[in-house]
Amino acid sequence: MSSVLPRYIVVEGPIGVGKTTVVTRLAEQYKARTVLEIFEENPFLANFYQDQERYAFQTEMFFLLSRYRQQEDFAQEDLFGRIAVSDYLFVKCRLFASLTLNDHELSLYDRMYNILTTQVPKPDVVIHLTAPLDVLLGRIKQRGRSYEQNMDPAYLERLRSLYNQFFQHYEDTPLLEVDTTDIDFSRDDQALTNLMEMAAKCAPGTSGQ
Numbered sequence: 001m002s003s004v005l006p007r008y009i010v011v012e013g014p015i016g017v018g019k020t021t022v023v024t025r026l027a028e029q030y031k032a033r034t035v036l037e038i039f040e041e042n043p044f045l046a047n048f049y050q051d052q053e054r055y056a057f058q059t060e061m062f063f064l065l066s067r068y069r070q071q072e073d074f075a076q077e078d079l080f081g082r083i084a085v086s087d088y089l090f091v092k093c094r095l096f097a098s099l100t101l102n103d104h105e106l107s108l109y110d111r112m113y114n115i116l117t118t119q120v121p122k123p124d125v126v127i128h129l130t131a132p133l134d135v136l137l138g139r140i141k142q143r144g145r146s147y148e149q150n151m152d153p154a155y156l157e158r159l160r161s162l163y164n165q166f167f168q169h170y171e172d173t174p175l176l177e178v179d180t181t182d183i184d185f186s187r188d189d190q191a192l193t194n195l196m197e198m199a200a201k202c203a204p205g206t207s208g209q
């Protein structure tokens with residue numbers, strides 16, 4: 001492929017769809033650097049899955065502040081010559097918060113979110129990965145993180161449709177939507193190459209030729 005590749009690519013989509021898989025495989029194939037979400041550090045996450053109402057605010061604040069910190073570091077690094085690939089958009093924080101927080105919590109949350117979001121670097125292209133609910137549940141089960149095993153399918157479905165709605169109206173950057181039901185990016189090298197070609201065609205100032 002002789003195309004000019006996008007410099008900063010974000011991969012998004014609901015829980016278990018395969019974001020991290022795609023990002024790490026792209027990073028291997030294109031010697032890119034990664035900006036991966038650090039969810040293991042969130043001390044509230046396992047409790048959140050036990051009792052969402054009680055732990056939602058702490059969980060969302062922790063994700064918001066730690067992602068902000070990570071984006072701040074990323075913005076200061078010299079990207080020259082190297083592609084960067086991330087498994088989240090900053091707005092992910094706000095999407096989850098809108099699902100999990102009550103009205104009072106959300107209005108307090110927004111005061112912080114609206115200040116922080118202005119500083120965040122914008123990708124050249126966003127890849128939105130999709131899959132039906134049963135496929136997501138299957139991947140989450142197969143991955144086997146203990147605290148996710150009793151995830152309410154209704155929660156995952158609300159998140160899935162929130163992502164679909166959000167990207168239907170998304171205009172901030174070029175967008176590529178990919179149904180992953182029958183594509184296994186963890187094994188299929190050609191699928192990964194095709195994905196990068198499509199992303200390059202989408203991004204401004206680049207060409208997939």
Ligand SMILES: Nc1ncnc2c1ncn2[C@@H]1O[C@H](COP(=O)(O)OP(=O)(O)OP(=O)(O)O)[C@@H](O)[C@H]1O
Nearest residue numbers: 014015016017018019020021139143180183184185
């Ligand atoms: N296209 C695919 N086909 C089949 N299995 C996949 C595919 N992509 C990822 N998987 C598998 O599904 C599971 C979830 O993938 P992954 O951890 O990459 O999802 P994620 O979107 O990053 O999840 P999270 O939102 O929790 O961070 C993993 O076990 C992975 O190996």
Ligand SMILES: Nc1nc(=O)c2ncn([C@H]3C[C@H](O)[C@@H](CO)O3)c2[nH]1
Nearest residue numbers: 015039059060063092093096100148
């Ligand atoms: N409540 C909540 N808010 C977020 O911003 C958020 N981002 C990720 N997650 C959960 C999904 C996976 O279990 C796990 C890894 O993505 O962390 C979140 N949960």
